[in-house]
Each structure stands twice: as C-alpha cells, then as structure tokens.
Amino acid sequence: MLTTLAPVDPHPLPGDFVPGARNAKKRRLPSGWSTSSSRIGRRAATEPKKRLSGNRVEAFTPAEFSAFVVSNLDQVLAEVEKTRICRVEKALQRRPVVVRPDPRFQRTVLVVDVETTGTNPDIDDVTEFACLKVTINDEGKMGDVVASYSSLREPHIPIPPDITLLTNITNDDVAGKTLDVPKIVELLSDVEFVVAHNAKFDRSFCSKMIPEFECVPWACSLDDIPWHTWGLVSQNLSGLLKEVGYYHGAHRALDDCYALLEILDPRWKPLPQEPCVILYDTIQRPRVRIDARKTRFTMNGELKKRGYRWNGSGWSITVEIEEEAAELAYLKQKARTAYTIVHSETVEAKYSPTLR
Template sequence: MKLKDLKKMAAILSQSNQYRVTEKYQRPEFYNIGDSDPKLIGVFLDIEATGLSSAQDKLIELGMVKFEYSENGRIFRLLDEFSRYQDPHMSIPEYISKLTGITDDMVNGHQINEHEAASYLQEVDIIIAHNAQFDRTFFEMTFPAIPPKAWGCSMCDIDWKIEGISSHKLEYIAYKYNFFYEGHRAVIDSLAGIHILAQDLPNSKQPVLKQLLANALQLKFKLWATDSPYDSKDLLRARGYRWSNHPTTNYKSWSIELAEDKVAEEIDYLRSNIYGGSTLNMPVEIVDAYSRFSNNYKHLQNATKYQDKIEWIKMLCLK
C-alpha cells in the first residue's frame, strides 16, 4: 500500500473521533524558510549511559544534531549529526542493552575524540537536552576540557503541565504531538527533541523553542533555606522547595530556584512564615545559562560577575 493511501486512511480514522492516529517520525527537509532574522546554531544533545549514577556509571553513546534557529524561536533546518560510541570499560547492564539496543560488542574499543567533539560545538550558540542535568553531568565527566556553552532543557524549561501535557517523558510529549519514534538511541532522541521544539505549545500557542530560550537564558537565583525549622518542611515542599545537597559545602537543606523578579517576594515569605521575622543569613547561588546543570563551571557565577545582585540580596535579607 502506498504512503498516500495510508495518509488517507489515517485522516479518515482521525476525523471519526473514535481513533487517534500517530505518525512515525520522518526527518523533514526544513521547518521554516524565508525568514530574514539572523540565524543562530543550536544543538540537541543526548547521551546513553550504563546507568543513572554519575558517580558510578559511564557514557556509552553521544548523539548531537545541529539546527538553525532565530531568537524568536523559529527553527529553520536541520544540519549535520554527530554520533559516536564510547567504551565504558565496564559491562553494560542487561537492562540498559534491552532499553537501548547497545551491547558490549558495539562499544568495545571505541573512544570519542574530545577535540572532534569540541570542534563540532565550536560555532554553537546553545546546547539543549531533555533532562540537561543528566546529560551535562555525563558530558562534562567525559569531556572536561571542552569550553562551556549555554545550556537549555526541554524538560524543565517548558511548563508542560500548564500546556496540558502531564508527563515530561520525551516519548509521551511526542505522542501528544502525534508522532512516535524508536527511542533510547542518542541521535533519534535528538531529532525527536528538535521536532518537538519546532512545534507550537498547545495552550499558549507560542513556539516551544521560544519559551525554552526565554527560560534558559534568564538568570536563576537558588535560595537555600538553611537551618529552617523541622516543622516547616511541609510548607517548603508545597511551595516547590527540594531537599538536596549544597554543591560546594555539601550540607543538606531545602532550596528553590527562582527568576529574579520572584526573589524579593520569596525572601519576604521565608522571613514571615519560616523564620519568625528574624534577619536571614542564607546562601544564594546565581546561575546563568553557562553554569546551570554544571558541576565543573560553578566558578562562572563568582562574586565579581554578579556582585551587584549579591549585594541586593544581602540587603533584602537584612530588612
């Protein structure tokens, strides 16, 4: 049966309101043409690893796909791909091989050239991953000498819940955009990620990439509610705080990441509702697109770079 006949059948089924038809991903020739805006270069990056623990596991596959985009969030065309295996020098767990199809024999003896990866990324303006915390951690562990780039996350830089998409899983988001793909391989996951970025959001109707860029490129302020009373934990959790280890001192505390325009309000809330009106003395991290999700480049948020904002927060805490 020819493709045009299948498309007709799919249209009939969809119009019946009794079926939902999803289409297998096909790499498009282009997404948009004829835009006079300056073109930037983005990369969607995906990593497959032997597991989830950056302390114990290793990268086994790196996939990257370049694409052209403009500052208003329009994607134009896909560019070249980068796909390499990496020998982890450990046995790949059976469940990982079943999930990805990658076996010990496939990666045996392979080593990704760090200079080659750095050259591929040289002209790139932003790297995007789905769960960038995971991907950037493994990327930097494997290639510590590659200079930092701005990073965005298609999982956390889009408010999928407000858009009516209840799961953050890439395959589920693809399903909501009426396509499917063979997942858990680095390049195809990257192509699917770009395909989603090229769509419009269901409710706000703006390009997905436009919202991602707006969120990824703004400064983030991470407030650490140190020594907060134990009985305030439910209030903090309900407000969006997470219990985690501070990256430099390694103590555990409740923390929240906010945009700059929310910082003053949050400090007032903490003073009034958590600390009983007393002066605050809390650690604050200022994170930009180059240092977010990174353990290697925390020095980029040094006191001299954002000294004016650090002094502003100190004054808010003393009020």
C-alpha cells in the same frame, strides 16, 4: 471534504454510534454501520467496506479502501481525532539534514543526548553520544537541521544487564568504539547554547568526556519550559512527544535527539508557546536557584505542581531574579519551609557540575 471514516465491520449491531454522520438521527445510523472497536477484524478482509457520500451509502473493495486511506491520510487522521474516541500518534520521522539552510536562520544550537552505564557521573560512563546542530533565528525559532553525529563508545566499566535491557546496547556493541572528539568540538564551536532534556545529567557526563562542553551555555527542556502550567502531567521525553502527536524508539541517543527536536519545534500539534523560543529567552538572563529544605510533607504535591523538583535533599526551583522575593515569601508563609538556600546562577554555570 471527508465526512466520516468508513467502518471496518460491515455487519454491526443496529443503531451503533458513528461520529459526524450526516444522515444519523440523534447521532445514530441505521443497521449496517459501526465504529465499535471490539468487532474490528471480526469479518473477513475480503468483504466490501462502506462509506458515506452525502446521504448515500456506497460499498468499495478493501484495496480501494486502503488506497483511499493512504491518499487522504492526514485528513483521515484529523477526522479520527475530532471524534475524541481515540487519539492519533504518528511514528516520528527524522528531519533531513539540509545542505542549504534557510538564510533567515543565522544562529545555531546543539541538541544533545547521551546513553550511559548509570546515573552517577563520578562512577558511570557514556556508552553512546548523539547531537543535532539546528539553526535558529534571532527570536529563537527553529529552522533546519544542518549537521548530525552519533556514535557508540566503549565505557571504562562494563554495561550492567539492566542498562542493556533498557537501551539494547551490549558490551559487544561498544567494544573498541570511540567518539570523533575533534568533530564534536567543531560542531560545538559556534553554537549559541546546548540543549538537553535533563541538562544537569547530560552536561555532567559530556563535560567529563569533552571539557569544551563546559565553555558553552546549557539549556534544559525539562526544567526551563513551564510544561506543568500547560497541564502536561508527564514531562519525560516520551510523554511530551505523545502530546505533540508522535511516538519513537526511546533510549537510543540519536532517536532521543530527534524526539527532543520535535518537542522544541512541534510541526503537527502546536503547544501554547514555542519551547525553543522560551529556552532562547531564558538562556540570555541570569536566574537564581532556590533550595527549600524541610518542607511540610503535605506540601509535596503543591510544590511539584508549582514547578519544584526533588534534588535528593529538598525541593528546588529556578526562577528569574525578579521573582526571587515572591517565591521566598511563598515558601515562608504557605510551605512553612524551615530554611532556604539561594544560589545565583550565571548563564555559563547553569547546570554545570563544576562552575556553580
């Protein structure tokens, strides 16, 4: 069992703090040990490093040190996290496409992401589309990736410079590119539902591009999962990915699909509940969307914490039918909302730009 991670600096100041050291009196070590990040790399790389072995201090070469860290990487990272001095984020590795999936997972979902020229589906257009077909079981737990597709697409308007700066997709990159629509429709044909991070945005563009997307229920990993109740302040894709211990190259469609997959089925740092199970449970029940208009300005922070989102004209939240009465009472008594609008939502119409 690894006791502590050897310091990089072999000549630190006396009495520097080393987390978890066995022979440290009041959690301090004798001169020669340090985890001070301010001096990392100050000494020559050829100098030997030090490690603890029981109560003995042993020296080893940089090559031995590197080999030790690589061969015990997961254990080293776990020990580093325990110190609470820093947090560890791994580069996200794409899960392989499996030819022979686990037979216990008989259902499928489609994880979707698009890159566009802007945010208005009436004006803007898709520049890149990607999807992953993933198996799930009867409870909604995720299994294997069984299919993957991504492609650039030439939009009907030029890509603005600020979008190119964000996505690194240029007009030259998309010139003459089209999607394999029959392949996408085939992937879509037998899925239980489609999931996207901000499904209202993705469904609007996908349905405009391929009408078959309007025939399948959609779930939203941004709105349908109670991230705020788990204390997760940042709910964008990159922020949530960091919560489960990874980072990725954001704003490319396929990378974002794999990032969303990791959030829905975290492998390294589990969440309080399995997000995909929540989505699968949610997609099977009709709900209502409550729009709260002209709320007190001082209530904005509390409404946001409660799960409301600003929709341009007011705050809105989607709840189970059984929770409607309690939510309306809250808005009337505490938020003192001027008026509310309640929209019934069928499973098929959820996040749809045309079926509401």
